[in-house]
Amino acid sequence: MTDLWQNSMDHAVAAARRAGQVVQQALQDDRKVMTKSSSVDLVTQTDQRVEQLIIQSVKEKFPTHRFIGEESVAAGEPCVLTDDPTWIIDPIDGTTNFVHAFPFVAVSIGFSVNKQVEFGVVYSCLEDKMFTARRGRGAFCNGEPLQVSHQTDIKQSIIATEFGSSRDPEAVDKIFSSLRNVLCIPIHGVRGAGTAAVNMCLVASGCVEAYYETGIHVWDVAAGSLIVSEAGGVLMDTEGGEVDLMSRRIVAANNRTIAERIIREIDPFSPTRDDAPSKSSQ
Ligand SMILES: O=P([O-])([O-])O[C@@H]1[C@H](O)[C@H](O)[C@@H](O)[C@H](O)[C@H]1O
Numbered sequence: 001m002t003d004l005w006q007n008s009m010d011h012a013v014a015a016a017r018r019a020g021q022v023v024q025q026a027l028q029d030d031r032k033v034m035t036k037s038s039s040v041d042l043v044t045q046t047d048q049r050v051e052q053l054i055i056q057s058v059k060e061k062f063p064t065h066r067f068i069g070e071e072s073v074a075a076g077e078p079c080v081l082t083d084d085p086t087w088i089i090d091p092i093d094g095t096t097n098f099v100h101a102f103p104f105v106a107v108s109i110g111f112s113v114n115k116q117v118e119f120g121v122v123y124s125c126l127e128d129k130m131f132t133a134r135r136g137r138g139a140f141c142n143g144e145p146l147q148v149s150h151q152t153d154i155k156q157s158i159i160a161t162e163f164g165s166s167r168d169p170e171a172v173d174k175i176f177s178s179l180r181n182v183l184c185i186p187i188h189g190v191r192g193a194g195t196a197a198v199n200m201c202l203v204a205s206g207c208v209e210a211y212y213e214t215g216i217h218v219w220d221v222a223a224g225s226l227i228v229s230e231a232g233g234v235l236m237d238t239e240g241g242e243v244d245l246m247s248r249r250i251v252a253a254n255n256r257t258i259a260e261r262i263i264r265e266i267d268p269f270s271p272t273r274d275d276a277p278s279k280s281s282q
């Protein structure tokens with residue numbers, strides 16, 4: 001069977017690698033920091049430049065494809081997923097890490113057709129780890145197959161999560177109450193790399209049993225979601241049931257037992273959806 005999207009995926013891998021080189025180079029220079037929805041929602045010229053580099057290179061090769069890019073949406077482009085082939089791009093996942101030179105920064109590229117992710121590429125550029133997944137064909141890190149952890153006992157697990165960039169006290173209260181509940185199950189520990197994409201790759205790699213967060217965006221998790229499921233993991237909504245990548249809520253786990261156990265402890269809330277009609281960037 002011919003593989004319809006292999007050319008696009010090869011292009012994504014090459015684009016992510018080039019983008020990673022730009023990010024690494026930029027770490028040597030002064031980084032001018034700007035803000036978006038709040039004083040802790042950071043962006044740099046490197047985020048914008050890398051996104052444009054990726055989009056331009058794709059447009060030259062695949063002129064009919066569409067885009068959802070974090071910085072394009074911040075600049076007013078729509079965030080709508082259609083059935084058309086769509087590149088879902090987070091040029092720097094972990095911008096706060098990048099600003100502080102905290103060494104986990106990723107370029108994340110998901111590709112969806114008929115609203116289904118066909119491939120995902122996450123390049124953790126400071127670790128030089130290229131995570132890839134193609135629907136139905138497994139997940140890999142630098143070409144080596146990935147497999148989630150086999151653990152089913154939550155008490156023997158490590159869980160990844162993040163505080164995100166909302167400082168709304170009600171949201172922060174929910175985040176803390178969930179974290180307290182999960183920690184006190186009790187679990188072995190809580191971790192967070194400062195990038196949703198890398199956290200999901202850690203689930204796929206079997207280093208942590210699960211990752212959950214409310215407040216992420218579709219570009220943070222599109223690629224990682226396929227990498228987790230192709231490594232044998234599951235994706236769920238924070239209230240149970242199927243994940244909706246536009247809903248800004250995700251649980252990515254090694255298996256359903258662990259996912260459902262965490263969901264019991266999460267105090268859920270619903271930020272404005274990514275595809276809400278009159279949504280300004282937040
Ligand atoms: O802004 P960005 O660095 O691309 O992405 C953020 C990172 O993934 C962070 O770990 C997560 O907690 C936030 O929810 C994301 O928005």
Ligand SMILES: [Mg+2]
Pocket residue numbers: 090092093094196219220
């Ligand atoms: Mg991100």
Ligand SMILES: [Mg+2]
Pocket residue numbers: 047070090091092093094095
């Ligand atoms: Mg980003």
